Amino acid sequence: MQATIRIRMSKPHYGGNLVDGAQLLSLFGDVATELCIRADGDEGLFRAYDSVEFLAPVYSGDFIEARGEIVSFGRTSLKMQFTAHKILAPRPGPGLAPTAAEVLAEPLLVCRASGTCVVPKELRRAPAAGERRIGLWRPGPCIITAAIVGAETTRAQNPHLPITAEEIGQEAARCVQAGASVIHLHVRDEAGNPSQDRARFAAAIAAIRARTDVVIQCSTGGAVGMSLDERCGALTLAGAEAPDMATLNVGTINFGDDIFVNKRQDTLEIARRIAAARLVPEVEIYDLGHLDITAELVEKGLLVPPLHVQFVLGVRGALSASRKNVELLVSRLAELDRLHNTSGTPSSWGVAGIGRHEFPMAEVAAQLGGNLRVGLEDNIYVEKGVLAEGSAPLVEKAVTLCKAAGRSVATSADARAILLAATLV
Numbered sequence: 001m002q003a004t005i006r007i008r009m010s011k012p013h014y015g016g017n018l019v020d021g022a023q024l025l026s027l028f029g030d031v032a033t034e035l036c037i038r039a040d041g042d043e044g045l046f047r048a049y050d051s052v053e054f055l056a057p058v059y060s061g062d063f064i065e066a067r068g069e070i071v072s073f074g075r076t077s078l079k080m081q082f083t084a085h086k087i088l089a090p091r092p093g094p095g096l097a098p099t100a101a102e103v104l105a106e107p108l109l110v111c112r113a114s115g116t117c118v119v120p121k122e123l124r125r126a127p128a129a130g131e132r133r134i135g136l137w138r139p140g141p142c143i144i145t146a147a148i149v150g151a152e153t154t155r156a157q158n159p160h161l162p163i164t165a166e167e168i169g170q171e172a173a174r175c176v177q178a179g180a181s182v183i184h185l186h187v188r189d190e191a192g193n194p195s196q197d198r199a200r201f202a203a204a205i206a207a208i209r210a211r212t213d214v215v216i217q218c219s220t221g222g223a224v225g226m227s228l229d230e231r232c233g234a235l236t237l238a239g240a241e242a243p244d245m246a247t248l249n250v251g252t253i254n255f256g257d258d259i260f261v262n263k264r265q266d267t268l269e270i271a272r273r274i275a276a277a278r279l280v281p282e283v284e285i286y287d288l289g290h291l292d293i294t295a296e297l298v299e300k301g302l303l304v305p306p307l308h309v310q311f312v313l314g315v316r317g318a319l320s321a322s323r324k325n326v327e328l329l330v331s332r333l334a335e336l337d338r339l340h341n342t343s344g345t346p347s348s349w350g351v352a353g354i355g356r357h358e359f360p361m362a363e364v365a366a367q368l369g370g371n372l373r374v375g376l377e378d379n380i381y382v383e384k385g386v387l388a389e390g391s392a393p394l395v396e397k398a399v400t401l402c403k404a405a406g407r408s409v410a411t412s413a414d415a416r417a418i419l420l421a422a423t424l425v
C-alpha cells in the first residue's frame, strides 16, 4: 500500500541553493497522512521516526518524488517506510542557458526513513472488527488457502503428497491446525493420477469435514487436457456432500510445456454450472487480461461482486510473479469494483506464487492486504532444496510471514464470513 507525491523544491535554506532536510520530512509527513487516510479514513500523526538518513544534497529547483508504504498495521498505528528520489534537476553550467535542465538517467535516492503514525483511539472512525469497506486499505485477517493436492505434483517429486481420501482429510486437518482456513481441493485416482471424479471428491470432502470446518473449494480446472464435463465433477455434488466454493478459470494460458485451455464458451458454461450448484466461485487469474474477461462475466451477470479472486503468478507462460504485477492486478481489480461493485463490500483477492515464487508472493500479499495460497500443488520445497513434509509446514511458514506484516490470520469462521457471504448469481 503505497502513496507518492512529486514536488519541485522551491525554498533554499542554506548557502549554495541547498534545501534543508526538514522539507523532505515535511513531504514524508504528507505521504504518511495520505496513507493514513487511505487505510482508515482518518488523518494520522507521526508518533516517531525510527530512522532518517539524508543521502544526497537537494537543491532548490530539484523535482523530488517522495514515496511511502505501509509495512504493518497495528490496532491504532501504522508502520511506514519512505524514500525520496531526485528525478529532475536544473542543469547549471558554463555555456548552458538558464533554462537547461535534465531528467536523471537513474533517480537519485536522497533520503530514506521509517516511522510510525497513529490516530488516537478515541478519534478513530475505522471500520469495526471484521467490517470491510470499499476504498479503505486496512486489511482484515489474512485467509490462508492450502492447495494440498493439485493435479501436477507427483509422489516421486514429493513423497508427502496426499492421495487417498483419508490422507487428504489428515493433511487438511494438519493445515487447518497450522493456520489454513480454505482447502483448495483436487483429487487423484488410486494410481495417483489427477481425477475430477465426483465420488472421489465426495469421499475427500467427507474426510475433511469429519475433522475440520474449513472452507472447501473444489477445482474445476482439473488437469490440462480434461473435458469440460470431467472438470465439473465436483459441481454435481449436492447437500452435505457439496463443497463450499469452486474455482473458475477464465482464460487460456501456456502452462509450462502444455496449454491450459479455457475457451470462452467453456468458461461461461462452468460459471453457469457453479451458479446452478449455489457455490461461491473463486476466479483464477493467471494474466492481466483475465481481469477483463472477469469484468465481462460480471456484465453478463454470471459473476456478482464482491468477487473472490486468486492471482496465480509465476506459471511458465503466463504473468510473472512480481510485486509490481500484484500491485497492477490489485489496482485493476479496484477499478472493476469501482465500475461494477454496488455491494459496498470490496472484492477480495489472494496470491498463489508458483514454485520458488510461493513465499515471496505470500509476503507481498500479506503486506499489500491480500490473502495467500501455499501448498504442494504450487511448490514442493519449504526451503531451497528442502522438500516440505506436506503442505502444513508451508502453511506454518506463511503464518510467520503474515504476522511479520502485522496481519492476523483468518480462522475458518472468519473465512466463512468473508468468502461465503458473497452474493450468489
Ligand code: KMH
Binding pocket: 150, 151, 152, 218, 219, 220, 221, 222, 223, 224, 247, 248, 249, 255, 260, 284
Ligand atoms: N491444474 C491446472 C491445470 C484450478 O484448480 O482451478 C489448473 C488448476 C486450476 O489447478
Ligand code: ZN
Binding pocket: 147, 150, 151, 184, 186, 219, 221, 222, 377
Ligand atoms: Zn488447482
